[in-house]
Amino acid sequence: MVSISTELSLVENGYSFFPSGISFFSYRYLFADAEKLIRAYGITIAVCVVGGALNVLMTTLYAYPISRSSFKYRNFFSFYIFFTMLFSGGLVPTYIMYASYFKLINNPIMLAVPGLLSAFNVLIVRTFYRLNISDSILESAKMDGAGEGMIFFRIVLPLSTPAVATIGLFSVLMYWNDWYSCLLYINEAKYYNLQYAMYQALRTIEYLTSSSASMNMANLSGELLKVPAESLRMAMAIIGIGPIVFAYPFFQRYFIKGLTLGAVKE
């Protein structure tokens, strides 16, 4: 509620969960450059949709072979992916590779690429497959002459909607909350995603209202300086999480589904 408090009431009442003295200035400030904000929303949504879909596809594909006890190299490939969870070369080598060798700096696909596959998700899905997709189903499908691809898309995926929904949710959330790859790889404001655009707006306000900025205040108007940093922070939290909260029930459908089945028989 802090996001709609006026700054003065913030000071007088301390932080309060209930607004006292309503002002929507923070929102007006953030929405002032509506074009920029809509653009940032667009970029974030696009990254969530495309990145999320690719992430789910790659994760479920990779997890399947390593979940099958009949697959000889399952341990090697499990270890191969798990290892990346523990060891990483760090930011600098990763940056150098993408910047110097792939020349992908300031390319919006870099908002999606680094997060395309997570070892954690793969291993969760693998466990899910192991538990819930019995060998007998697969064997009978094979008897009927279905190829592995067919089995995967026609049997495995449909049977694992709760797992797919779960990692879909996780990867969309990850993309939604990500501002760091934007900081690292994107140079132009037109490719900023939502979280980074807001992060930047906030840091700018913090700077402008800090004393170090006052070396050259002449060209700044008073209005801009009245933005309350605290309520701005809260307003950004609301704008930032609003849409994803609405998207959440969409995913929730899938993992509450089992619950309805359970509820029928009683």
Added chain:
Amino acid sequence: MRFSNFLKECKKNKAMFLMLLPGFIFVFINNYIPMFGIVLAFKDFNYMDRFASPWVGFQNFRFLFMSEAAWRITRNTIGYNLLFIVLNLVIAVAVAVALNELRNRFFAKLYQSVIFLPYFLSWVIIAYLVYAILSPNGLFNMSIAPLLGVDSISWYTNPQYWPFILPLVNVWKGIGYGIVIYLAGISGIDQSYYEVAVLDGASKWQQVKSITIPLLAPMMVVTTILALGNIFRSDFGLFYQIPMQQGLLQSTTDVLDTYIFNSLKFTGDIAMSSAAGFYQSIVGFIVVLSANLLIGKISPDNRVF
């Protein structure tokens, strides 16, 4: 010899290998190629020679083991992580099972959404919420303490409160994540198990105890082992933002990641931060290998690799 076996296997299981391929290649590029950067941990880095900078052995690791701080941060890091692992496991499974037993779908969904909501908030925001409650002029000291007739408490100068506050905040923010995983696990359980149990006259509690929990066990094992791999890393935001960087609280809030950050924030030394990361990885690696070995002895099916 082994390679020809591998090729044979490839031919036999072409489809399987094709499924692995996109992920395999991606991980190779995104994770394995930059891993060569670990050499920086052993180099006296300069920007002219970069990866060809001179070797310095273990010099860059020294700052991690100096002074009494080393003991404190190691204790805190491992202690909090073990606590978090247990709390998150127990609470997430319990809540997931409870939600699943709720007959009213609407409330099940509502509760779940409410529990999940804090996960969307950044640590900075949560730090402000916590501060709004605990600051000298905050909700606790201004409203709750007088109401209860207790003295006001200076939360931000007394380290003894933080081993309770930090786990509380951590569970509050992160528990929804675990719940989602276990809910998915539960909803994947074959309903016929329960049908048989109901026919046998098993009570709800018996169903949970002998069907749900055992069938969720592999999921619990996996998430625990994965968490053990990160035993030497901490959620930086939790330990940096929530205690508001108060030096007085250090004895109970300082962990490896905050120590590394505070040590290197002024110089941004690439080699030393690389060394710190490598150290965290090695410890995690050893812990996971041991845990995996142990699990392999108890129930071979649940090994991670």
Added chain:
Amino acid sequence: MKKMMKSTKWIALILVIAMQTLSGCAASSSPAPSESSGGAAAETSAAETPASALTPYELNCYFLAPQVKDMQMVQDKLSELLTDRINATVKLNYFWFDSYTEKQRMVIASGESVDIMFVQGFDFNTYVPQKAFLPLDDLLANYGKNVTDNINPLYLLAGTYNDEIYAIPTSKDMFGVGGVVINKELADKYSFDFSNVKEPADFEPMLQTIKENEPGIVPLLSTKGDHTTYFTNNLLAMVSWGISYRKTDASAKLEISAEFPESIEMMKLAEDWYKKGYVNNDVATLQDGMPQKKAQKAFMWAEQLKPGKAEELSAQLGYELIQAYAHTGPYYTSSMDLTNSMLAINRTSGDPERAMMLIDLLFHDKEVKNLLDWGIEGVHYKKVGENQIDYADGVTAETSGYTGLGQWAMGGSQFLDYLWVNESLDKWEKMQAFNDSCLPTPLIGFAYSQDNVKSEAAAVSSIVSTQMEAMASGIVSYDEYWPTVKKQLEDAGVAKVLEDAQQQVDAFVASRK
């Protein structure tokens, strides 16, 4: 099968890249400092070289500046001006406080060819010993005549490491004085006289009066003990985290900052003020005092002052303020003051000569300098006097596509900047007089390299950055708390850092004699 073929090609490609990462980086990262491209201009001053004699070149520049809408427009216009003057174009890269440090590190580490880069303070001490930048003495002698003519020599000294110049500071205000900004209305109400303030303790009677008579007003608003820091900075100068020397001490004897009598006295004063309730009770955790200041809930707070600071803040906050220095002069300027905005030329620059020519222009070419500072005349601003500007017609602070930059960060001489209509026309004369009034500290030109004691310095930095605020805020007793911190510092090897730094300082001081 076809897919398989494709993927083997992929793997081959990836392996090649991997090999390059392993072996090739060293080769590709150190292009020889170009002597070929700018060869035509060798030995002669830029001013005498006709632009057409130079081959066209694009200068890749990194500035600390916000992402403004019209950067491209300014970049084009600047390229136009520079083509005319030094046959160069520019690629501007603006990153603001949210990302500059990160981007700078990544860009330098990646070996990207960069010609001009903003750098400040301790970053300079980190990057220069790690060979990120080029030494500039020869370039400055050959192509930077206007720089040397228009900058206080102390500045060039401050950009020095091991007797070689590595960065050209921006010529601007050369120091600041720690002091307080005071709510004028309250000061008048009790007719306080600040002209007698000789040291921080002299504020005490006023704080007491406010405390007793103005409930609801914080006598001294402090965020994390910043008043202690500002006041102490008048007397001590830091060479490394936690280690300082007395500004008046010509031999620059180093000690742990918190052990100078001056700083002990200040921390004890802070403790006393906190106990008496002169300082806000959330001083240890308060991160942003702006709301309280705007709401006129504070009687005074500490600032780094220069003439006119209170007026600037008055305009910003909307009520009258006055200022008072915490100590009487003389005032000193130290490396920290002089190096907070500098331009360096990267080792990866394809044409360092041309980069220096641009820096040279920023010190004497009003058109170039003001274009970078304020944007394009007629689009972003209009001239209302010879040296005075206002927003162009139909443009305001909110709608302008080139506003909010820190002109002090754009390099060159700030004395060339146009003034805004609401600024007094003698601003630069005043700043010049202010600059002339300061004395140099003994260690200007000294940059401490932690290379020998990296581990100890890191451990010390971790303690200093977490433990000093409590004492500066006054929420703990110095006598009780300091021994525990000191013990930590000793364990971390502060003695080694001190010794190493003193050795470097002594060598420096000896070489200056």
